[in-house]
Amino acid sequence: MQSTLATIIRLTRLTDTSLIVHWFTATHGLIKTVAKGARRPKSPFAGQLDLFFGGEITFQHARRGELHALREVFIHQWREGLRKNYTTTLLAAYCCQLLEAAVEPGHPVPELHNLLERALDHIDATQPSLRALRHFEHELVRLLGISHPPQPADLSLLDVLGSLPASRAELIERL
DSSP states (O other), X not given: OXXXXXXXXXXXXXXXXXXXXXXXXXXXXXXXXXETTTTSTTOTTTTTOOTTOEEEEXXXXXXXXXXXXXXXXXXXXXXXXXXXXXXXXXXXXXXXXXXXXXXXXXXXXXXXXXXXXXXXXXXXXXXXXXXXXHHHHHHHXXXXXXXXXXXXXXXXXXXXXXXXXXXXXXXXXXX
């Protein structure tokens, strides 16, 4: 069993009653867990699993593959402000998608976990802005070590990743 601080960055339906929960953790990087029975009304996970929630999780490593078993969740950060409006949710999702594209699963990078936490907390507390988006991209490029100073951060990311999340164009238009 492993315990770590984690933030939910994606939820995927596995069966009628179970979910695959994608987490970005401080000590394990990107991981996927199965939350068995999470969609049942009396599940111990009821009300605990939603996008951008942060807290402490306990999971059991998979013997084979990358899908671990989620055992316990203790949410500390609900980030209710991220659901204020569509643009706020879109910016938070973009940050998660960008990190997911830039980081290999299972490789911890505590600085990037800290960056995501700070970004989500900032977006939760304030209005979404183009400045926040550009700051996140700039910090991500700096932490990944792929910064090319005269070049904007989004172009550096584009060079390395091959593409940016599709939601970026709509996000730029809305901001």
